[in-house]
Amino acid sequence: xxxxxxxxxxxxxxxxxxxxxxxxxxxxxxxxxxxxxxxxxxxxxxxxxxxxxxxxxxxxxxxxxxxxxxxxxxxxxxxxxxxxxxxxxxxxxxxxxxxxxxxxxxxxxxxxxxxxxxxxxxxxxxxxxxxxxxxxxxxxxxxxxxxxxxxxxxxxxxxxxxxxxxxxxxxxxxxxxxxxxxxxxxxxxxxxxxxxxxxxxxxxxxxxxxxxxxxxxxxxxxxxxxxxxxxxxxxxxxxxxxxxxxxxxxxxxx
Amino acid sequence: xxxxxxxxxxxxxxxxxxxxxxxxxxxxxxxxxxxxxxxxxxxxxxxxxxxxxxxxxxxxxxxxxxxxxxxxxxxxxxxxxxxxxxxxxxxxxxxxxxxxxxxxxxxxxxxxxxxxxxxxxxxxxxxxxxxxxxxxxxxxxxxxxxxxxxxxxxxxxxxxxxxxxxxxxxxxxxxxxxxxxxxxxxxxxxxxxxxxxxxxxxxxxxxxxxxxxxxxxxxxxxxxxxxxxxxxxxxxxxxxxxxxxxxxxxxxxxxxxxxxxxxxxxxxxxxxxxxxxxxxxxxxxxxxxxxxxxxxxxxxxxxxxxxxxxxxxxxxxxxxx
Numbered sequence: 001x002x003x004x005x006x007x008x009x010x011x012x013x014x015x016x017x018x019x020x021x022x023x024x025x026x027x028x029x030x031x032x033x034x035x036x037x038x039x040x041x042x043x044x045x046x047x048x049x050x051x052x053x054x055x056x057x058x059x060x061x062x063x064x065x066x067x068x069x070x071x072x073x074x075x076x077x078x079x080x081x082x083x084x085x086x087x088x089x090x091x092x093x094x095x096x097x098x099x100x101x102x103x104x105x106x107x108x109x110x111x112x113x114x115x116x117x118x119x120x121x122x123x124x125x126x127x128x129x130x131x132x133x134x135x136x137x138x139x140x141x142x143x144x145x146x147x148x149x150x151x152x153x154x155x156x157x158x159x160x161x162x163x164x165x166x167x168x169x170x171x172x173x174x175x176x177x178x179x180x181x182x183x184x185x186x187x188x189x190x191x192x193x194x195x196x197x198x199x200x201x202x203x204x205x206x207x208x209x210x211x212x213x214x215x216x217x218x219x220x221x222x223x224x225x226x227x228x229x230x231x232x233x234x235x236x237x238x239x240x241x242x243x244x245x246x247x248x249x250x251x252x253x254x
Numbered sequence: 255x256x257x258x259x260x261x262x263x264x265x266x267x268x269x270x271x272x273x274x275x276x277x278x279x280x281x282x283x284x285x286x287x288x289x290x291x292x293x294x295x296x297x298x299x300x301x302x303x304x305x306x307x308x309x310x311x312x313x314x315x316x317x318x319x320x321x322x323x324x325x326x327x328x329x330x331x332x333x334x335x336x337x338x339x340x341x342x343x344x345x346x347x348x349x350x351x352x353x354x355x356x357x358x359x360x361x362x363x364x365x366x367x368x369x370x371x372x373x374x375x376x377x378x379x380x381x382x383x384x385x386x387x388x389x390x391x392x393x394x395x396x397x398x399x400x401x402x403x404x405x406x407x408x409x410x411x412x413x414x415x416x417x418x419x420x421x422x423x424x425x426x427x428x429x430x431x432x433x434x435x436x437x438x439x440x441x442x443x444x445x446x447x448x449x450x451x452x453x454x455x456x457x458x459x460x461x462x463x464x465x466x467x468x469x470x471x472x473x474x475x476x477x478x479x480x481x482x483x484x485x486x487x488x489x490x491x492x493x494x495x496x497x498x499x500x501x502x503x504x505x506x507x508x509x510x511x512x513x514x515x516x517x518x519x520x521x522x523x524x525x526x527x528x529x530x531x532x533x534x535x536x537x538x539x540x541x542x543x544x545x546x547x548x549x550x551x552x553x554x555x556x557x558x559x560x561x562x563x564x565x566x567x568x569x570x571x572x573x574x575x
Contacts, residue, residue: 045469048473050469050472050473069475070475070476070477071475072475073475074473074474074475075475078473079473081467081469081470081473084466084467084470085334085467085468085469085470086334086465086466086467088465088466089336089465089515089520090462090520090521091520094462094520094521095466098462098463098466098470098474099474101459101463101474101475101476102474102475104459107456107459109458109459109523110459154474
């Protein structure tokens, strides 16, 4: 579905990734791993078409993303941003409803179908009871779930998630990860998420992308990528492996 | 407050404010007479008072207030700052400088009006030219440029005031504080107001997204630069039109949209038209008070707007959590 071909990303003075080719296909769940500042967010933005410089190297269904209409791109590719620049002045429900924009006829506004989808998205993240609350009164974790609900309402085929678990308690971390897995498995969507907690990738992801600080990027199936050697090199910390139920978990030595 | 109730209430207040402006004044006119004169115009004193004196001024006040409220609301979205008002871009300072220079040079009222338009447009062009670079338009640079330009122009306005002949200073102060006594025909302002309101209602959904953040708006497929340009020029046009009509009336642009948000309206499809009605009726009522409370002495309406609006706004702010 969504991919990039020989993509090079740079910020002034540093190359974040060099000659990266990767393809997110239906049914796959990708973990994007790397230490702070290695360029994971920049890569997510590039894949989402938010980075003009990278535009030509991104392909959606075999077509250059820059040639896809804005609304078409937003219907196909959704991105969960790590930061929101501003407070939203309206209610939680109105916030989630904004996700329906690419599907709406903008001069008419949202219809009842859009509202039903926004309501369902709120239920999926346990926020239905807060639908009428003002968005600025939400806690950090509730805001994160509202963000996820907005993305669900958008119904993209490719979900690019920049730190989807930030601010979430353990219950909701497990819940939203199960939700994303289900979207990939049952609805054949493609999911890519930036994760920091090594508890999850081995359990939830089918593929992994490891971004190193020197601009090299390794991609492949999760089972091959998520080894102790690879992760120790990636994060620069010694790791121990704890096995439980046939799955290995990585725990840092401190 | 339930939405339909608030819409109905604001529409009643809007119509009521204009009717009030027609009725109240030195020459007594009853509400019945006023309505009769609108429905069945019969030549006479009542007809002249209403059609020649009060209606043009009431309509000018309403349009001016509506335009200021609209400009303020649009700039609050564009700059993503709930404290933005129509004057942050230096438009009013530019208009004020133009009008004052025209007065010093002894131009007629029409001449001063034209110079105000020229000053407002000049400020808009300078701010836009200094901040727009190709595809990238940084709203913080826009805001700062506007504030800095505004400060510079205000200094020139003060200089003009100091250097101007004594006799002209009072007229200038009225202009600076905002005054509708010399407002020209309200027709062009109404055309601008109706056109802009229709335009922003069509764009309302995109404005909702712009208010939620530029990156978010782009990720959801909004063409950002054309939208920001449209909002900027719509706000600039509204401000320039309003300032030309009534001078630099402050506070309405900041207050109208903000008050509605505090009352729970946030979607721009409702917020913007309601802000127009609220700002328009507020200024109409304030102007009616300005010309009658202390009659025959007239007070600059800008002063009354601030005197009445500030406590109301403080109350609203204190009421919210």
